[in-house]
Amino acid sequence: xxxxxxxxxxxxxxxxxxxxxxxxxxxxxxxxxxxxxxxxxxxxxxxxxxxxxxxxxxxxxxxxxxxxxxxxxxxxxxxxxxxxxxxxxxxxxxxxxxxxxxxxxxxxxxx
Amino acid sequence: xxxxxxxxxxxxxxxxxxxxxxxxxxxxxxxxxxxxxxxxxxxxxxxxxxxxxxxxxxxxxxxxxxxxxxxxxxxxxxxxxxxxxxxxxxxxxxxxxxxxxxxxxxxxxxxxxxxxxxxxxxxxxxxxxxxxxxxxxxxxxxxxxxxxxxxxxxxxxxxxxxxxxxxxxxxxxxxxxxxxxxxxxxxxxxxxxxxxxxxxxxxxxxxxxxxxxxxxxxxxxxxxxxxxxxxxxxxxxxxx
Numbered sequence: 001x002x003x004x005x006x007x008x009x010x011x012x013x014x015x016x017x018x019x020x021x022x023x024x025x026x027x028x029x030x031x032x033x034x035x036x037x038x039x040x041x042x043x044x045x046x047x048x049x050x051x052x053x054x055x056x057x058x059x060x061x062x063x064x065x066x067x068x069x070x071x072x073x074x075x076x077x078x079x080x081x082x083x084x085x086x087x088x089x090x091x092x093x094x095x096x097x098x099x100x101x102x103x104x105x106x107x108x109x110x111x
Numbered sequence: 112x113x114x115x116x117x118x119x120x121x122x123x124x125x126x127x128x129x130x131x132x133x134x135x136x137x138x139x140x141x142x143x144x145x146x147x148x149x150x151x152x153x154x155x156x157x158x159x160x161x162x163x164x165x166x167x168x169x170x171x172x173x174x175x176x177x178x179x180x181x182x183x184x185x186x187x188x189x190x191x192x193x194x195x196x197x198x199x200x201x202x203x204x205x206x207x208x209x210x211x212x213x214x215x216x217x218x219x220x221x222x223x224x225x226x227x228x229x230x231x232x233x234x235x236x237x238x239x240x241x242x243x244x245x246x247x248x249x250x251x252x253x254x255x256x257x258x259x260x261x262x263x264x265x266x267x268x269x270x271x272x273x274x275x276x277x278x279x280x281x282x283x284x285x286x287x288x289x290x291x292x293x294x295x296x297x298x299x300x301x302x303x304x305x306x307x308x309x310x311x312x313x314x315x316x317x318x319x320x321x322x323x324x325x326x327x328x329x330x331x332x333x334x335x336x337x338x339x340x341x342x343x344x345x346x347x348x349x350x351x
Binding site for chain 2: 061
């Protein structure tokens with residue numbers, strides 16, 4: 001079994017794999033930086049920033065933190081609670097939109 | 112007979128995969144994660160709790176920024192540095208990001224050499240990681256000093272929304288603390304590796320448990336997490 005196998009040998013993977021991931025992290029970071037350097041604006045900017053961010057986070061967690069080879073129950077025990085954070089983000093986006101609207105309506109701009 | 116049953120049980124544990132492996136893991140009455148040591152499971156649980164703390168900081172920053180009617184400072188200009196008479200946007204943050212990613216690379220390789228029982232390479236790679244971590248904290252100290260000189264305070268800043276200062280010091284400060292603690296953690300484990308504690312199964316100072324090369328991987332999980340958090344801070348705080 002692949003999952004058990006990686007543990008038996010203590011997460012042994014070729015060094016080349018880590019170097020490739022490292023190089024990709026450099027490339028993706030450079031891409032995020034150039035989004036700002038060339039002042040890409042609007043929806044494209046946010047889409048690119050979030051895309052590069054998620055790719056980097058995914059590479060770090062899957063390869064460097066060995067999650068790709070962990071037991072599925074451990075993976076779920078970690079990722080399911082984190083997905084609750086996304087719900088929290090959605091709630092707070094709605095809440096802050098409402099707060100902003102109230103501030104504009106009741107205080108005018110500048111508060 | 113009983114031995115046969117035990118063998119059957121073992122086969123069910125080792126041969127299941129996918130959803131079945133989850134069911135057998137969580138219905139196990141001995142330990143939840145088969146083949147995952149307690150040390151690794153505990154580090155993951157700690158990192159999960161730390162994720163929630165960082166999430167709360169970043170979400171409150173997002174809420175403050177989205178709900179304020181006062182203009183938010185342009186981070187691209189605030190964090191620009193003038194090098195050779197040319198103003199480069201976010202250059203310091205970009206260098207800090209590359210330094211931290213490189214430290215994650217050297218850490219991943221240290222874990223690998225640890226499992227190969229190459230003491231020298233493991234310890235050296237961990238020391239390089241610690242050095243890169245220290246460089247990162249040093250650059251952060253420089254960044255803080257520069258902003259404090261420009262008048263940024265937790266309650267005010269010269270460019271607009273007061274919440275900018277509080278979010279900045281809170282988020283980067285908490286992250287910098289994590290990096291600093293990580294550097295200490297790295298030095299402790301690197302010393303153990305160098306001295307051969309994990310080869311001699313020497314008992315730990317606090318725990319009286321025998322050390323194993325897995326400690327390097329557990330240390331690595333913490334370090335990669337610090338890098339992971341920076342990925343989000345870089346995107347949400349500096350690029351947004």
